[in-house]
Amino acid sequence: MPYSGIAEVVVNKKVGPEHFLMRVLVPELTKEAKPGQFVHVRCHGEMDPLLRRPLSLHGIDYEHGTISLLYQVVGRGTRLLAEMPTGAEVDIMGPLGRGFTIPEKAQNVFVIGGGIGVAPLFPLVQALKHYKIEQTILLGARSADWVIGTGQLASLGVKVEAATDDGSLGYKGFVTDLVGKRIKVIKPDYFFACGPNPMLKALLEVTRKSGLDGQVSLEERMGCGVGACLACVCKTVASSELLVASGNGKTVDSGEWRVGSGTEKTVREFEYKKVCSDGPVFGAGEVIFDD
Amino acid sequence: MINLAVDLGGLKMKNPVTTASGTFGFGPEYAPYVDLNRLGAITVKGTTLEPRKGNATPRIAETPAGILNCIGLQNPGVDEFIAKSLPYLRKYDTPVIVNIAGNSTDDYAEITRRLTAADGVSALEVNISCPNVKQGGMVFGTNCAAASEVIRVVRQNTTLPVIAKLSPNVTDITEIACGVADAGADALALINTLLGMKIDIKARKPVLGNIMGGLSGPAIRPVAVRIVWQVAQAVKLPILGMGGITTAEDALEFILAGATAIAVGTANFVNPRATMDVLDGIERYMRDNGVKDVGELVGAAWQ
Structure with a gap:
């Protein structure tokens, strides 16, 4: 049963050019949370902007009952979120949606993220590590300082490769091109990905050509978040x-x-x-x- | 003892609070957040004779204190609704209002017959006001003769209470209201969304996949209250008021303007318990102000 109510903001800090990390203490929600799910957050108590903002679960700390949300400030709603101080109360619903499932056949996987799409991949990476599944993480961003979380991933001891548009970190070009090259060498048996639709479209062209099966997490403008309004x-x-x-x-x-x-x-x-x-x-x- | 029960054109509701069609799915979507047994009625997503895919995305855009939507009546069709959704809804002690839409009067006649024969439908809300479909929808609702014809056909094919849901996108809504009243409607649902649009100045293109969409949310509330006020004084039928209701105070404005019952719509997306908050607040207002029967408040602002 999803939680819906008030929770405490434990941390809310800038971690990238336009990126913020919010940790929220919400044990009832955390205990149900699975990698790939999201929460629906109100940015304030007023009527404008009106809608909640869907944010994927970037971290799930079952022990402390907290979740982490990694988000990019793109408009008024996310700016209001970024202004929330430690100790503030946030109105939150979740966990919502269907997350990643790890198929038994997956033994050597690619985890691919583009832009802010890397956010929901972290709990998945931890789960894959827990199940001792070989994984290669491929991250794409416009330049080095837009690549989020490589340090955190490195501390987990997983292989990380980056692709940047300007070549300031890792491969110069799209992460989908990097995937195309690395598929031939590493020969993964499955993949997980999240990113903007144009990236996922290009990625599926690569993976379908290689016969590689996987799962993708999509982004879309959302209304209710619970399957009622049919907007997303x-x-x-x-x-x-x-x-x-x-x-x-x-x-x-x-x-x-x-x-x-x-x-x-x-x-x-x-x-x-x-x-x-x-x-x-x-x-x-x-x-x-x-x- | 406070009496919250109302009679909406033959539909007996234990309290005046229902959901606006299209904002509450078919019921189970909000069951984790709302005790569906406490609702005065559940109004389900617009249903058509055949399954509909709906419009291209994006289907939603945020506007000042509101949203534009162009869902386009995506629904599984009436037969699947009867087979899959009604058995679920029958488990609750809450009347079900089915919102129906069609491309032709024949469509409306057939869907009316099927739903009237089904077990568990308490009333029909006739959608002649959807701004997001090419055929039918608002085309019927903005022309008095066409609106009346649809209501007449539905009336001839059912014994259920018939609620005509009207479009605000007309010059004189009281004219259409009188027309559908004469055609046999038992109640009026006011208002559907206001036609609007939003343009992305970076892309220099409309934001919505269907270009235009229906505006809902707190932004439209004053327009809706005004329409309820006007129609309530022009037509004898009970009114189901809606348009931007997010709190009990909002709901009371509609009731005082002349609505017998009210529907919570877009607010469900913001606060999944909005219906319950509205219901509790109406009860509190009545207690605080010594109102014994909610009916005493209906139209009290002008009576």
Whole structure:
């Protein structure tokens, strides 16, 4: 049963160019939390900005009953969060969503993060370490100071490789290119990833080519966080996938997948799933990114 | 002893608090936070005859004290609702209001028949005001003759209370309200969202996937209170008031303006227990002010 109520901010400090780390004392929530899940946080008690902000669990400390949230200040809501002092009360709901699951076949995995998408990977890395699963962590960011948490990961004794757009740390280029190169050498049997949609789209092109299966954690604008409002949906392969041959101008649904008459084309039928409650973690074979 | 029970056009509610369609899923989504048995009614997500995928993303944008949405009536279709959601909802001692939408009067007729035959539906809220679908929706609700025709067809096909949910995106809402009253509506739901939009100045493009969306939340509350006030004085039907209600004080404004019952919508996203807070606050207000029956407050601001 998710917790919903007030919790105490234990730490809230700047840890990167626009990045903050908030630790919250909330034992009822912490004891239920699993890697890949998120919390829904109110930035203040007023009506503007109105919505809660979904923040992934960056740290889960079962012993002390605290969770850590690593977030980037991108707008008014996250700025208000960043201004919360130690000892402040924060209105928090969670844990929410479906997190990562570690399949039995996974023995040598890639953990791939882009930008602030690295945040939810830390509890996963700890779980993988606990299960003694070989892992290589590949992080992507625009430059060295935007790569968050390498020190923390190094202290866990896991292999970390970075890719930066300007080459100021590690590989110069996209993390997805680095993944493409390292797949051939390390030959992982599974992967976990989180990052912006364009990165995940490029990543799935690489992993699908290599036949590598995995899980991705998605980001989307969210409303309720509990599966009620249907705002944060993503396209997934329909459970009853239909192959529709066109030529008869058949409309697959009232919306987008309209197949023009006269062209022979096969479309994958899709269904919208809820990022907040069906995800945020989905099977890599399941998600469809638009062109 | 305080009486919170109300009669919304034949729908008996143990208190005046329900949920606004589309903000509360089909019930189980909020069950971890709210005792569904305490609600006056549960109003479920808009349901259509056939399953609908809904609109492209982004489907939500935050605006000053409000949100724009363009979900586009994503729902599994009435048959799946009857098979999967109604058995769950029947476990609760709370009436279920099903919000229905269609592309044609034939759609409305058929979905009405199926829901009337199903076990566990207490009332129909006829959505003739969704701003986010190309066909049907608001097209019916902004034209008096079309709105009345939809309500007439629903009325002919059901014995359940019929609640007409009206669009505020019209010149004179009292005209439409009178029309649907004559067509046989038992109650009016006021208001659906206000049509709006937001532009991303960096991308120089609309934020929402569907370009325009429906504005809800505290930002629209004064508009909704005004509409309830006007319609309550023009039409004899009981009103289910909604539009930006987040607290009991907000709900009481609607009741004093003439609403018999009220719905909490967008506030559920901010405070999952908003319905319960509103209910407790109404009861407290009544106790503090010596009000024995919530009915005494309905329209008290103008009566």
